[in-house]
Amino acid sequence: TKHKVGYLIGSLARESINRKLAKALVQLAPPQLEMSEISFKDLPLYSYDYDADFPPVARAFKDAIAAVDAVLFVTPEYNRSIPGGLKNAIDWASRPYGKNSFARKPSAVIGTSPGTIGTAIAQQGLRSVLSFCNSPQMNAPEAYIQFTPGLITDAGEVTVESTQEFLSNYMAEFSMFITRVLQVLPRQAS
């Protein structure tokens, strides 16, 4: 069976290396995974004042998450955390109270940085957020990708074979994780 995966790219930058990584992951994903980007760049800054009446852009964002079986976060590390835009998007999705879009929705995190620890600290923070949001997360494999110039082309091709194999395996593992989670937690009507 096919599984729909929505991916959120933490960076809004035009030349984002995490967007390149996401492009590579889409190409390396096993055929069972249908990958689609869920954009959050047009969301206003969240406040619970919106809870009584979400604006259309926020409803569309929550609907997009509801429509997928699992969520993949591909994020840079900004100041040892996830970018504010991504945190804002997660806050929107988690509300209003009782309508948390991430509840029981399987997820995985990955990211790339020119630095040697490859977004590890941002990912650790994101995992805490996703835990609170009750999203079952793939614990392993972890993926901390150090971006070296040319590692991934603009077309999303991974130029280092060992990295390509690692990323293919990561996506295959995510596919199996989604299958396992959906066996015990079938998707609820929302």
Ligand code: FNR
């Ligand atoms: C960074 N960068 C960075 N890198 C890192 O490994 N740890 C960090 O804490 C930070 N902090 C940080 C803060 C801010 C505001 C910026 C703009 C950048 C460098 C970062 O990894 C690099 O710019 C990447 O290109 C960001 O990924 P995207 O946005 O290109 O996908």
